[in-house]
Amino acid sequence: xxxTAWIDAALTSARPQAVxxxxxxxxxxxxxxxAFQNACLRALKNWPQNGxxxxxxxxxxxxxxxxxxxxxxxxxxxxxxxxxxxxSDLDDAEERLAERLDGSQYRDxxxxxxxICCHPGLPATQQIALALRIVSGLxxxxxxxxxxxxxxxxxxxxxxxxxxxxxxxxxFETPGAVERSERLAAVAAMIYLVFNEGYSAGGDTADIRxxxxxxxxxxxxxxxxLFQSEPEIMGLTALLLLQHARAAARFDAGGAVILxxxxxxxxxxxxxxxxxxxxxxxxxxHRQSGPYQIxxxxxxxxxRAARPEDTDWxxxxxxxxxxxxxQPSPVVTLNRAVAVxxxxxxxxxxxxxxxxxxxxxxxxHFFGVRGAFLMQLGRSDEARIxxxxxxxxxxxSAEAAHIRMHLDRLMRDSAGxxx
Amino acid sequence: xxxxxLCYHDEDAVGxxxxxxxxxxxxxxxxVQDKLTRQGRLGPVARLLPTTSATTLRKDDPPVVxxxxxxxxxxxxxxxxxxxxxxxxxxxxxxxDLAAVNPGGAYExxxxxxxxPGSLPT
Numbered sequence: 001x002x003x004t005a006w007i008d009a010a011l012t013s014a015r016p017q018a019v020x021x022x023x024x025x026x027x028x029x030x031x032x033x034x035a036f037q038n039a040c041l042r043a044l045k046n047w048p049q050n051g052x053x054x055x056x057x058x059x060x061x062x063x064x065x066x067x068x069x070x071x072x073x074x075x076x077x078x079x080x081x082x083x084x085x086x087x088s089d090l091d092d093a094e095e096r097l098a099e100r101l102d103g104s105q106y107r108d109x110x111x112x113x114x115x116i117c118c119h120p121g122l123p124a125t126q127q128i129a130l131a132l133r134i135v136s137g138l139x140x141x142x143x144x145x146x147x148x149x150x151x152x153x154x155x156x157x158x159x160x161x162x163x164x165x166x167x168x169x170x171x172f173e174t175p176g177a178v179e180r181s182e183r184l185a186a187v188a189a190m191i192y193l194v195f196n197e198g199y200s201a202g203g204d205t206a207d208i209r210x211x212x213x214x215x216x217x218x219x220x221x222x223x224x225x226l227f228q229s230e231p232e233i234m235g236l237t238a239l240l241l242l243q244h245a246r247a248a249a250r251f252d253a254g255g256a257v258i259l260x261x262x263x264x265x266x267x268x269x270x271x272x273x274x275x276x277x278x279x280x281x282x283x284x285x286h287r288q289s290g291p292y293q294i295x296x297x298x299x300x301x302x303x304r305a306a307r308p309e310d311t312d313w314x315x316x317x318x319x320x321x322x323x324x325x326x327q328p329s330p331v332v333t334l335n336r337a338v339a340v341x342x343x344x345x346x347x348x349x350x351x352x353x354x355x356x357x358x359x360x361x362x363x364x365h366f367f368g369v370r371g372a373f374l375m376q377l378g379r380s381d382e383a384r385i386x387x388x389x390x391x392x393x394x395x396x397s398a399e400a401a402h403i404r405m406h407l408d409r410l411m412r413d414s415a416g417x418x419x
Numbered sequence: 420x421x422x423x424x425l426c427y428h429d430e431d432a433v434g435x436x437x438x439x440x441x442x443x444x445x446x447x448x449x450x451v452q453d454k455l456t457r458q459g460r461l462g463p464v465a466r467l468l469p470t471t472s473a474t475t476l477r478k479d480d481p482p483v484v485x486x487x488x489x490x491x492x493x494x495x496x497x498x499x500x501x502x503x504x505x506x507x508x509x510x511x512x513x514x515x516d517l518a519a520v521n522p523g524g525a526y527e528x529x530x531x532x533x534x535x536p537g538s539l540p541t
Contacts (some may be wrong), residue, residue, distance in 0.1 A: 005440060006522050013431035052523065056432075080439060082504060224471040225430070228487035237471065271468075278472040282486060 007047050010086045011040050014057035015137045020109030021061045029162055039064035065124035107226045111183055116165050118186040122358050126161040128194050133158050136215050180203040188236050192220045197242050202396025203255025213244045234283035234295030241276035245269040257402040261308040294323045313342035346376040364393040368403055380410050421531035422502055422510035427494040428524025448519035462501030470495045
């Protein structure tokens with residue numbers, strides 16, 4: 001790695017802590033971000049000459065704070081900026097600051113920074129964009145690319161999100177235990193959204209959106225390092241790792257969806273799977289189940305199966321059953337039905353999803369799954385109707401293409417039967 | 420004399436490497452390792468998974484199991500090498516070679532008192 005690449009990595013990793021602390025000082029997001037930006041510029045000048053500071057985050061907080069305070073003073077009195085040397089002599093100051101930065105305080109700083117992105121008034125896409133901008137430090141251009149919108153549109157979206165956050169008032173009091181756990185849950189949900197935004201991309205855009213998955217995993221690990229004993233955060237991190245481990249096998253070269261059963265399992269990332277399994281193992285020891293742990297446990301059963309036929313569908317059915325109790329949702333039931341079809345057959349699975357029809361009448365996967373069950377039962381005409389509806393509801397061209405493949409097979413089969 | 424070269428680094432920084440950066444560092448480290456292997460001086464090498472996957476057993480009575488690594492420090496133990504060197508200077512040379520291709524963090528060099536090579540298939 002070149003020197004600048006190393007500095008870039010150090011700046012990226014220090015960002016959440018540094019911006020979080022600067023936000024606590026200045027109580028204003030724009031000021032905090034600008035202070036961090038200025039500190040980074042100084043770091044790019046200073047670090048190659050003087051070597052990396054012992055604690056990059058503390059250095060950036062210190063410098064960012066000083067530069068911003070100078071700016072404020074200068075604007076007030078129109079005085080010139082102090083010489084660079086005046087603020088570069090940081091050795092002692094850094095030491096003292098590092099001592100003052102006790103663990104629990106910066107833990108709350110980072111949590112706050114993540115938490116303000118989860119403001120309930122913000123639509124999901126704005127939460128994600130805001131988190132990627134202020135916590136991860138991705139450029140507007142990078143975020144716009146991941147969302148496949150213009151840079152101007154993304155700029156506007158982020159500006160609007162920041163304004164809503166500022167209007168709502170930032171929560172600066174040190175959170176109590178209940179509040180902290182509420183914030184933690186909101187932040188976990190937001191990280192899951194970031195991941196999903198990348199994961200649910202079609203094959204044509206999967207590569208562009210993959211950074212969203214990687215960033216979500218980085219944020220989940222960050223959160224887990226701050227809250228080492230939270231089984232649900234272990235579960236969330238495990239879930240993201242286990243899902244993302246399959247990334248290379250999920251689409252063919254043409255961008256078409258490859259279902260779990262048909263994936264080349266040698267393309268699964270074994271290192272991510274190992275880490276995911278280790279985390280879910282740790283989480284289970286706490287005997288405090290939760291939705292992320294259950295979903296991770298389901299993903300773990302898939303990851304552990306060397307071949308599709310080795311999958312423990314009975315256990316997956318039970319886990320979805322537990323998830324239904326904890327988080328009742330027609331989508332969970334729909335997923336459970338897939339496990340049921342493997343264990344008890346398509347008839348039982350179809351019975352299970354029929355009552356969901358009214359609630360999932362606009363849900364692509366409902367009709368895709370229903371069509372597949374009907375096809376297995378040889379009810380081709382009904383299957384065709386379900387697949388047609390699925391195509392009409394497809395969110396990506398890859399989804400539509402996948403269903404079209406089923407339809408083609410139906411057509412072929414019925415043509416064969418007519419002969 | 421066998422030396423353990425213990426690799427410490429800020430895990431956040433290493434975790435911020437892109438996949439390409441990580442692969443580039445590993446490739447360069449492999450070059451250093453190959454040289455040692457040809458000289459018959461390289462023992463086991465381990466890269467540990469992130470400390471978030473760590474669990475600590477404190478040998479209290481009864482033993483207490485804690486989530487996370489043993490020490491909550493900025494720089495964590497991320498892996499190690501076992502190398503055969505005539506003396507500390509030799510071990511420091513190896514560490515310098517490794518450091519040249521993998522900047523940041525620190526190497527702790529510790530003489531090995533006992534090495535059981537074990538019987539794991541590799």
